[in-house]
Amino acid sequence: MSDMPRRRKPYIQKEITRHNTTVWYFRRGKGPRIRLPGPYDSDEFNAAYEAALSGETQHRRSSLLEHRQGSVAWLIRQYRLSAAYRNLADITRKNRDAILKQVEQTAGNLTAAKVTPDHIRAGLKRREGKPGSQRNFLRAMRHLFQWAVPEHVPSDPTAGEKVRMPKTQGHAPWSVDMIDRYHAKHKLGTKARLAMDLMLYTGLRRSDVVRLGPQHIRDGVLTIRLKKSQELTEVILPVLPPLKESIDATEVGDLAFLVTQYGKPFTAAGFGNWFADQCIDAGVEGRAHGLRKAAATFAADNGATPHELMAIFGWQNLKEAETYTKAADRKRAALKRAHLILRSKA
Template identity: 25%
Template structure:
């Protein structure tokens, strides 16, 4: 009778036949089999029925799994928990948008046009739309993995969906930067000092700890690049740091003295910019810092040693230097060196 049973694999060795059940699961891309008892034993029927039921339940789950279910599974996975804390926060924030838009939809039925529609609704926020696209891509890449197969191998709803054009973030105007460095709001003033005088991204700045500063040198590992940097503390940053008590492990904190994420800092800086009629983003200060280093006469290599950027990126930022300042400096050198 066992000849008519489904998902059975027969293996003959040393003149004896053994039966294995195909569980329907994969490990490292290969089918997972379970050894069955001898067909003549009283245990055979019960074991086979249990394995068949488990396989059918798994198949049913795969067919019915929703986008909301998929997000929940992903956020519990080792892959997600292995992300940097700031990346986790970012993914969670954008996955919530995805769940709001299509949480009840069968995950395997989501198409490129569904993702394109979601991005279109965020058309006034192109940077956010692009982050949502990247987040959906990461979610489905994880779900397609051969060890999971929560969605079919060819299920990629981000395929052929183009990123939106995003205007380049500009450096802060000098008067707005100076006002932030002198702000009466502690959060604005301290965040601006850290962003400007270290030339780092906001994700790295909110993670900076007091213990990272040793003998006047800031030791950090950039989240995005993995680069280890040693940045000598600028005297003006040192003076600002001296004004703040060490209330937590991190330098930037909430009002209650706890570690803080990037979003409250962004909000505080945007509020500062709004007073000048300007929409500010923290990344603009990275450009201010690179430009200031270059205008101070630092080489591309010296500048890159602080910002952690490639030489090509530093040279790209160099194009944003004030032409008037460069011209004045050039003529001054010309006059000084003229025979």
Template identity: 25%
Template sequence: MAKRELPKHVYRQRNGLYFQRRGWPSRKFESEFGTPAFWKEYADILGTKDQPKVIAHRSFVALIKSYRASPRYRNLKPRTGLDYDKHLDFFASIMGDRNPAKMQRKDVIRLRDANAEKAYFANYSLRVLRVLMEHCVDLGWRDTNPARGVPELKTEKREREPWPRHLLDAYREACPLGSRQRLVMELCVCTGQRIGDVLNMRWSDIQDGGFCVKQSKTKKELWVPILPELEAALKVASRNSVFILTNERGTNRWSYRGASAAVRVVREQIGALEYDIHSWRYNAACELVEAGCGDDLVASITGQSSAMVLHYTKKVRQKVRAIEAQRMRTEQKQNV
């Protein structure tokens, strides 16, 4: 379709038709060109009297503001939204007044490589920038996404492992019963749930000696019996809120950021920075395997698929099987 076939101020972009007129905000057409619905949209745009006729200055600050008001951002999981915010604020601080329509692939690569010493941060920034520039395309500010196809930095990925027994003991020693740091650890290790689900736990979720959990990620519903270590921590916990883990005032749930920061202080204190909150979920799965549980029994606690149970427990599973193999080998030699 040639431009001369389109009405005035209507232009075809890579992902559809846009109304673009100097001094007016860019608008994407929802209807197919030539249909009655399209012409109604076109007439409504031209006839809008209360619509502001001054377009916002095209800058990264304006782009980020628009992105945060979009469904693309609002539909993010709360934890993901917090992670995105760190990088969005970073972009605003270093590129605030610059026009995102002028960003080129070489600029994206330069930004990535400037943070090469912090590979995780550099790669996550690239992912967020890719999403942000896709929103820039959706707004009609540019035709292509310069971050698409830019490879992430290669890193030597270290697989997450459960906390060693001596570090769990050190954590318990550093965090007495009654502290939030101790309670969050016992909830994670003893129930085997993700930190997001643990922070959402309420006192009313305790039924028949166990926790009724509906996992936010998988929507699976589980009932997980309470272990003695967790029962001891719950007995001395305050009950000023419907939530088990609360903020400092005891009025609402403990935020992920607050819990993560508090646990990190303890991890630094006992030399456990290599092991994070999510590693406690590994502890739960591995302890079940060491107790002789099959995959179905592990999944009955963690809610994981068979593949994820295997992924979480492959090292301890190999160790358990190796011990059994060598025992059988020794017995066979004795019999001979």
């Protein structure tokens, strides 16, 4: 059964996505094609349709929405001025901003106090087939509305809503063979070799590796505050012999060991892309985060406890550390007791 009444609004186009989701567009003649949010004939759909019909530009529409007190766009503007928003990590704030801008365009005209779980579910449905996007949208909306209760809205419309994520192992940890093949291609003294050694022998994320420089090392001890924790978590590690050898053999930058061809520190994203190219050149499928997982796996296999892993890798709870120690314990137990499979002689 169609979700549209018999008489279709003028200038409306309907499309079915590959995820079997209905999407609506406004287009007058050869003018721009404007996507309309929400189900056909819903409040947010009609508001966007009227705006497109009247010829309002997105910029003008956004400006009007921001100044209507009590609207979702107005609420987002207040949220961006709050301590709750400012205290988010830089990368989290950047990602949330992208989602909030989408929400401003699709639902900014709605009255914030009247946003219901149905509106949240509609937003999740628009991201159907993309569980990561659904999860990030729900997290952004939950943080917004939990901040807004009770001063601006009576309740949190995201309460009880969940996104079921598919089970995945994420980035695969590097194997010893992969590390050996990478080392064989990228010799000691090269920037590509140092990049791997910095990650493998410190277990740092790429967002911290790109910041790491001579100033972080004193008397053979590396000390750095982690970017993901807004530099609240400090990691203190010895500079292991193979890492010291790699640093000493390589030409490095003044404030960052790893620099671009222009002598500037990498961004985390830029480094990830550059390192991926070095991996391809070496014929290995691994990526930067897989080295952090490899380091954690090696440490657990060598007997590190969950709390020791937390200290090394800067984790704030036991859950992630126990992922590695449980796997290592199972491996040790299987190797030690597998002979019990043998049938005993009567």
